[in-house]
Amino acid sequence: MSKRLYLVLAIVLSVFNIKAVYSQAINDHMFAASAAAKPFIDFDSKGILVNGKRTFIVSAGLEYARVPRELWYDRLLRIKRAGFNCVEIYTIWNFHEAQEGKFDFTGDHNLGAFLDLTNKLGLYAIVRVGPYYCAEWDSGGYPIWLKFKTGLRVREHNAPFEKYVDRFFDHLLPIVFNRQINRGGPVIMVQLENEHNNGWGTVIPDGYFKHLQTKALHMGLQVPYFFSGLHHATDPAINGNFNDPKRPNPWFSTEFWSVWYSQYGAKAGDDSLYDRRTWKIIANGGNGYNYYMAHGGTNFGYTNNDEDAASYDYGAAIGQAGDIRPVYHVFKRAAWFARSFQDVLENSTNDSITYRNLVADTTVKITARKSPDGDIVFIDNPGKKALPVRLQGMDGTLLLNPGEIYPLVHHFNITPFVMLNWAYTRIFAIVKQDNTTTLIADAEPGSPLSLQFSTKGNVTAVTQSSLLKINGNQVNLTGLAPVSNKPSAYSFRTGNHTIRILVMSRSQTDHTWIADYKGQTYIVSGAAYTGDVVVMGKNISITTEQPLTAQTTADTWLYTDKEAVLLNKNNSAGTQQPAGLALSKWEYKTGAGAADKNAATNNWLKSKFPLQMGADGDITADAWYRTNLHISKTGKYTLQAKGGGRARAYIDGNPAATWQLSAGEITLNIKKGKHTLAVFTAHDGRDKLAAYVGPINNVDRKGIYGAVYLKKGGPYLSNVNNWYYSKASNRDALKNGAPRFDTVSFKKYKIGADAFNLKQGFGWFTTLIPKLATGTSKVTLSFKSVDENATVFVNGQQVKRHEGWNIPFEITISDTAVLKRPIRITLFIENYSNEGGIDQPISLNTIGNAATVSGWAMQGGPGKLNQTIGWQKLSAQSRIATGPCFYRSAFITNLVAGQTLIWRVDPKNLGHGSIWVNGHNLGRYPEKIAVTGLYIPECWLNKGGNQLVIYDEDGKQPTAVRVIAEPAAGRVKHILSSEIK
Structure with missing residues (x-):
């Protein structure tokens, strides 16, 4: 297993509530701001100051x-x-x-x-x-x-x-x-x-x-x-x-x-x-x-x-x-x-012990944060079932959902004249609106409602309700949350400041939005989403949004600092999006012109041996390679080339073979004489090199690179399997050399398995290569990656010291005496972090002394995408050369103001490649997650005609390709307006 997977492993571990092993666990400190920046951004041990x-x-x-x-x-x-x-x-x-x-x-x-x-x-x-x-x-x-x-x-x-x-x-x-x-x-x-x-x-x-x-x-x-x-x-x-x-x-x-x-x-x-x-x-x-x-x-x-x-x-x-x-x-x-409570959360200490008896139920966990600006007590139901909880000082029972952490606010100063003594009801937000402060409370209809305030100075009720009770300087909102299709409002005033409480259900807070415009804050409730808010004089204009598939919108209410305004009641039906868009008849153009026997390579990059993709500065996922072959005798030949990605070979312009370059070799039937060999290569993305330190010239190379060998007969490559593992106590075990193999201390080992249980460790790995065919003059063992340092022994003799994971290396054995007998290969692996072992397959190459193929040219990229010549109509009778091919079509979109219709290009039945819409590259296909089609950003679509171009590296035809709708992601906008005070 390679360390490139350590992040994936960490997430799996954390799902099981095991702490991921990271260096940052040792130090999570920040360097302080400079003196010039401190007034603007600073921190202390308790919080951040902006x-x-x-x-x-x-x-x-x-x-x-x-x-x-x-x-x-x-x-x-x-x-x-x-x-x-x-x-x-x-x-x-x-x-x-x-x-x-x-x-x-x-x-x-x-x-x-x-x-x-x-x-x-x-x-x-x-x-x-x-x-x-x-x-x-x-x-x-x-x-x-x-x-x-x-x-x-x-x-x-x-x-x-x-x-x-x-x-x-x-x-x-x-x-x-x-x-x-x-x-x-x-x-x-x-x-x-x-x-x-x-x-x-x-x-x-x-x-x-x-x-x-x-x-x-x-x-x-x-x-x-x-x-x-x-x-x-x-x-x-x-x-x-x-x-x-x-x-x-x-x-x-x-x-x-x-x-x-x-x-x-x-x-x-x-x-x-x-x-x-x-x-x-x-x-x-x-x-x-x-x-x-x-x-x-x-x-x-x-x-x-x-x-x-x-x-x-x-x-x-x-x-x-x-x-x-x-x-x-x-x-x-x-x-x-x-x-809303950042004054508490950014300046608090743990005070859980003070509130440990707030709940009698011991299955509930209590955590509390104490600060000069008030306390917040969190009631945690860690279980998988809903849990009724009775709190000291509160009438009624809270019902905690499975896994819910419920906050109670205590002694929080909303204004200099109003303190929230206890909020047993969950607070969604506190919104400052000039001389009004709005508390949005989250309470399901019929659930206990309990907010307790104390005030300084005179207090008067603005809202007359049996739930809002004023007794001297004490104000309580208690009872059961009402059933209402809009937020329930309760207000009281101290001096010239109004405290407004909006009580909402969870679904209502989901559709409640806090927006601002030129220093004024507005609350909008009822819309599935609220976008821009614009105020011109006494007129306010609000852009709201509903899902495309929704049939109706709810009433939308606006709360300013002075009033509540019903903005709109819209019963319009949702927009119907067609399931797909019609495509014009397809045209095609070969993408395999570089395979032609007489293709010009004047501007190609020349080298003795092929160079990995990108050597010519190209940043795409495609590259062509060409060379000449001189074959003395007709027959089956093995071509060995190192590489990464996929490949397709042509001899004299004719398709000859396809293979995964990681396989290392292919067999070709070649006639006597001079030939042109062209190889098309493509890959599906480069490694992100997580946790990698060191040289990158030989890491995750794509295309073909290095010496290329051609030899009659074959195949000559095989994997080295049947490995065994024995734990070593420390690195000093290496001083004694490779141990003798026995089945007591050595146990079966599967390549890719973590031998060290995510910890630093040392171990011996060994296998026996059976006796090779008579006449074998040289063999090469290729290690793609060991995790992380390795010392290699052949028949007990040290032959190689290698450091670093995910870095390929090789050893060659040419001693005739050694090649006549079975060969014992032993590795001493040192693992210093996370998982370790032999993380990728090891191959044995018996091609020996083979002729090298030199004189290569390469050119990266899929070719001339925008070239207007060469296009032909695609029909059932079209004769398309095997290999990469361009296809193009067109479709019409009827863009309507206020509608965001989401379209995707579904490359159904295609192979691997790229898609362009109106010249914009949508990315690579096939997708590797469960999504159908490549997203077309709506800003890249034209009203009317749109061009679709596909480059399929496998040459598969686009007869099943469609532009399809994703109505679940679509939206319809409404602009609501009203006069405000």
């Missing part, structure tokens, strides 16, 4: 690189409407410097514009500048050209690497640092590096980290910063032990994994699962968190890694197409509560 005010940071992870610029505003506003006050982003290197020295910060790549828009919307930003990102992104964000720099080693103190990082940072960091909060921008924190093996928090383990720090500070970093991240996990709170007296800074999670990248859409239970995990953070003294991801987006073009394709939906709160999922409302509820 502009001098205690601020709970509720952050939404999204990547501007996965969203077209035209949709940035829409996605950011959805984030804001969910109560988030911050976004967290990566500034992915190969998104901005795909071609060496060519920096792109324009259009969809305009980071400055994205941060400015974030600021305009009143959101903060946490910027993770890298230079490594992970993110299930191509090469973890490294530009492909880095692979070809001599002596370069990533993520360590290495001059070549730091040279190119510095050059990138020279362009990137001014964009970020000029937008720090103390300079009027949204940036409140910066992360250097990401998920490194060694340096998290404030740990500076080596010169590389020191270099990053020095560079950033020299270029003007002033806000708080940290290395790698803080508390990454699917359940960051674990058991809630945040009360570390040694921590000099607040507790924050930069990656709270909300759902996972293997999922499309919502699944049952997501909302309750992540609801509990979020409230665990709040209840145990956490000071903020960032959901990774709140909106996943799309891997456009060739940006996906080998674990995904076009969709990066993540099962997120905001879907790939902008639709809202049930978990969105869970996040919204927690966000508004945390922000």
